[in-house]
Amino acid sequence: xxxxxxxxxxxxxxxxxxxxxxxxxxxxxxxxxxxxxxxxxxxxxxxxxxxxxxxxxxxxxxxxxxxxxxxxxxxxxxxxxxxxxxxxxxxxxxxxxxxxxxxxxxxxxxxxxxxxxxxxxxxxxxxxxxxxxxxxxxxxxxxxxxxxxxxxxxxxxxxxxxxxxxxxxxxxxxxxxxxxxxxxxxxxxxxxxxxxxxxxxxxxxxxxxxxxxxxxxxxxxxxxxxxxxxxxxx
Amino acid sequence: xxxxxxxxxxxxxxxxxxxxxxxxxxxxxxxxxxxxxxxxxxxxxxxxxxxxxxxxxxxxxxxxxxxxxxxxxxxxxxxxxxxxxxxxxxxxxxxxxxxxxxxxxxxxxxxxxxxxxxxxxxxxxxxxxxxxxxxxxxxxxxxxxxxxxxxxxxxxxxxxxxxxxxxxxxxxxxxx
Ligand SMILES: [Fe+3]
Numbered sequence: 001x002x003x004x005x006x007x008x009x010x011x012x013x014x015x016x017x018x019x020x021x022x023x024x025x026x027x028x029x030x031x032x033x034x035x036x037x038x039x040x041x042x043x044x045x046x047x048x049x050x051x052x053x054x055x056x057x058x059x060x061x062x063x064x065x066x067x068x069x070x071x072x073x074x075x076x077x078x079x080x081x082x083x084x085x086x087x088x089x090x091x092x093x094x095x096x097x098x099x100x101x102x103x104x105x106x107x108x109x110x111x112x113x114x115x116x117x118x119x120x121x122x123x124x125x126x127x128x129x130x131x132x133x134x135x136x137x138x139x140x141x142x143x144x145x146x147x148x149x150x151x152x153x154x155x156x157x158x159x160x161x162x163x164x165x166x167x168x169x170x171x172x173x174x175x176x177x178x179x180x181x182x183x184x185x186x187x188x189x190x191x192x193x194x195x196x197x198x199x200x201x202x203x204x205x206x207x208x209x210x211x212x213x214x215x216x217x218x219x220x221x222x223x224x225x226x227x228x229x230x231x232x233x234x
Numbered sequence: 235x236x237x238x239x240x241x242x243x244x245x246x247x248x249x250x251x252x253x254x255x256x257x258x259x260x261x262x263x264x265x266x267x268x269x270x271x272x273x274x275x276x277x278x279x280x281x282x283x284x285x286x287x288x289x290x291x292x293x294x295x296x297x298x299x300x301x302x303x304x305x306x307x308x309x310x311x312x313x314x315x316x317x318x319x320x321x322x323x324x325x326x327x328x329x330x331x332x333x334x335x336x337x338x339x340x341x342x343x344x345x346x347x348x349x350x351x352x353x354x355x356x357x358x359x360x361x362x363x364x365x366x367x368x369x370x371x372x373x374x375x376x377x378x379x380x381x382x383x384x385x386x387x388x389x390x391x392x393x394x395x396x397x398x399x400x401x402x403x404x405x406x407x408x409x410x
Contacts, residue, residue, distance in 0.1 A: 005328070008410075015236045017350035024242075026348030029277035030399050036354075036409035039370050043292045044341045044356070044410045047243045049303030050296060055261070072240040084235045105246040109284070159244060167290050167341050169408055170352060174241040175345040201239055213333050223238045223259035 006227040007041040009084060013198035018106065023187035025148050041168060048166040051093040053127060062096070062124045062138035070120035072101025072139030074215040077175070077203065081133040081162060084226030088132025095161035096136060098125040103142030103183045112144050143182055155182035155189065164224040175220050176202045239255035240351035240391020247345070248307060256306035258289065258318040262293035263300035267366045271311045271359060274344070277400030280304045285290035287397075291359075293321040293338070319361075320391075326369040337371070339383075344397070354408045357395050358384045370408075379406050 002176035018122065058121075065069045081089040099105050102114035103158075106122050120139065128134045141152050157174040164171065176183060183189050183202070192198045209217025254260055259267055270289070274282040285308040296302040300319060308314050321338040337358055344353040358365055365371060365384060374380045382405045385393035397405050 012236050014298075016239055016322055017241070019350065021350060024348070024350070025241075027350065029280075030282070030346060030348035030349075032353070032400055032404055032407055033277075034404055034406070036407040038372055038409045041374055041410045042327045042336060042370070044290070044336075044339065047292050049290060049301060050302075050312065055298075057300070058257075082235065084237055086235055095250045097247065099246075107246040107249060109245055113396060118238070121249070125250075159241075159247065161243075161250065170244050170343055171238060171240060171290075172345055172352070173238050188350070195337070197236060197239045200236075210321075223235050225237045226235075 002167070003047055004227070005041065005043075005046055005213050007046065008166060008225045008227055011225065014193040018192040019116045020186065021191040022185075024191055026102075045168045046166050048163055048169065051127075051163070052229065056093060056125060058126050059124045060121070060136045062098070062122065062136065064137075065119045067123055068119040070100065070118050070139050072120075072142075073138050074134065074135055076209055076211065076217045077216070077220055078133065078135040078209055078216045079203075079220040079222065081128050081134065081164070081222045081224065082132055083224050087226070088128070088130075089164055089224055090130045090132055092128045092165075093163055094126050094128065094134055095123070096125070096138075096158055098141040098150060098158045099138050099144055100137065100203065101142050103144035114142065114144070130178055140177070148187060153184050153185070155180045160222065162224065169224040171222070171224060173222070175199065177218070178202055178205055219234075236298050240269055242350050242353050243345035244348060245347045247286055250286060251286070251305070251307050254303050258301060258304040258316065259296040261299045261301065263294070263297075263319050265294055265390065267317060268320045268393060269315060269317050270385060271315040271404050272341070272385070272395040272397060274308050274314065274397040274399065275312055275401075279401065281310075282308055282346060282399065283310050283312055284308065285344055287314050288343040288345075289316050289318065289340050290319045290343070291340040293324055294319055311406065313371050317354065322369075323364055334363055334367055334369045337362045339368075339370075353399070354410070355397070355405055356408065357393075359393055360384050360386045382406050
């Protein structure tokens with residue numbers, strides 16, 4: 001196997017959240033006090049795990065469990081995974097998980113008293129195609145309360161986990177929905193300083209993706225770190 | 235274009251947890267099996283009970299029988315455990331620093347509620363002579379912090395690494 005040894009570009013300041021964001025209370029005791037040590041990228045950072053569908057079987061319809069439909073507003077989420085140069089990231093695994101339509105996770109730790117849906121487990125796995133495109137079907141997750149501060153509610157969101165070509169491109173993010181009034185009150189969303197970077201976390205409603213009589217469509221592109229144009233001397 | 239902003243994995247990520255993934259040898263890998271165990275604590279020295287820890291290694295080379303990647307959830311006391319194949323020395327970073335061999339190591343990524351983006355670190359193994367000349371460990375200043383990346387051997391083929399997110403014994407985290 002050929003290994004691309006071109007280093008990945010540094011992330012752009014302010015387009016990523018900090019470790020310490022006191023408005024998000026859980027960061028206070030979990031953020032390191034010392035700055036990270038900068039290291040050159042070696043084979044450990046330049047390469048990454050490779051997942052294949054036979055060993056990691058895809059499940060692209062979260063709205064259907066053992067042939068039974070989940071409750072809620074059926075949606076299609078599609079988009080492309082690209083690098084910072086706009087090049088597609090092909091054949092890459094994406095993991096997704098979310099609350100049900102009532103805002104409840106099928107998780108023993110979720111104590112919200114909204115109802116569980118026996119037909120909604122809330123997790124899936126898809127792979128990008130050769131053009132970096134992905135697609136899955138689910139139901140629109142509900143907003144849910146959390147204990148961060150008085151009257152705290154998470155905006156509707158889907159958790160998304162990506163790997164890309166290197167350990168350095170590992171990304172876990174959240175996809176939000178347009179027009180959600182909770183976004184401007186959410187310390188997790190607001191922790192990213194750059195407003196444009198925040199807004200890129202919001203999917204676009206897309207009538208072209210919407211299927212008549214079936215499901216609303218949303219478009220969400222995800223961008224992973226790109227590589228330097230030329231190998232870097234260091 | 236800019237890379238998409240990271241967001242926290244949150245407390246309910248176990249919906250994607252596959253408990254089998256702690257064992258990187260589960261597809262029948264050949265080589266010396268080792269266990270890497272430890273405990274993750276926060277700035278109040280309490281166990282971090284809802285984290286995801288990922289292990290990634292490029293040695294031995296990835297194959298159908300060895301994914302080179304594992305993930306596990308920390309338990310109710312913050313403990314975790316991986317089973318994998320002992321890595322070999324690796325070539326170091328290219329360039330003016332020379333091409334010093336890297337000591338055997340695995341990359342670690344940590345995701346948790348309260349972490350808006352991953353923490354990266356490494357695990358090295360006590361008793362490896364190459365630890366003394368490893369080009370990445372050498373970048374950690376003061377040197378007294380280097381042992382936070384070196385797992386101690388607690389039994390044959392069994393290593394222990396404590397991960398402290400914050401505080402006096404804070405683990406050295408890496409940026410690349
Ligand atoms: Fe969530």
